[in-house]
Amino acid sequence: MAITLEESKKPVNWVAILGAAIFIGVLFAAIYFFFFQKPELIEVVAPKQLQELGRISKLSFDPEAVVKSPTFGMLRQYGEAPTTFSPGRSNPFKPF
Numbered sequence: 001m002a003i004t005l006e007e008s009k010k011p012v013n014w015v016a017i018l019g020a021a022i023f024i025g026v027l028f029a030a031i032y033f034f035f036f037q038k039p040e041l042i043e044v045v046a047p048k049q050l051q052e053l054g055r056i057s058k059l060s061f062d063p064e065a066v067v068k069s070p071t072f073g074m075l076r077q078y079g080e081a082p083t084t085f086s087p088g089r090s091n092p093f094k095p096f
Contacts, residue, residue: 046054066072
């Protein structure tokens with residue numbers, strides 16, 4: 001009678017293999033979508049107020065022409081110019 005000794009084979013862990021394959025697939029898909037795919041451009045029509053602002057921003061302004069205009073010459077100053085004052089005391093370390 002012969003005695004035969006066989007090594008026990010470890011079972012294959014299919015769950016770990018499937019999980020690793022899914023992880024690698026998701027990783028490659030994320031890399032592709034973040035780095036290699038060009039995004040779709042969305043056309044947005046600007047509101048009418050924003051289109052008018054575009055026209056206003058293209059206007060030119062000449063301050064010399066404004067100062068020399070007769071309308072500017074007819075303007076009158078009704079109030080006084082604001083006075084400037086120095087806040088605090090001249091020497092803050094001087095006792096009261």
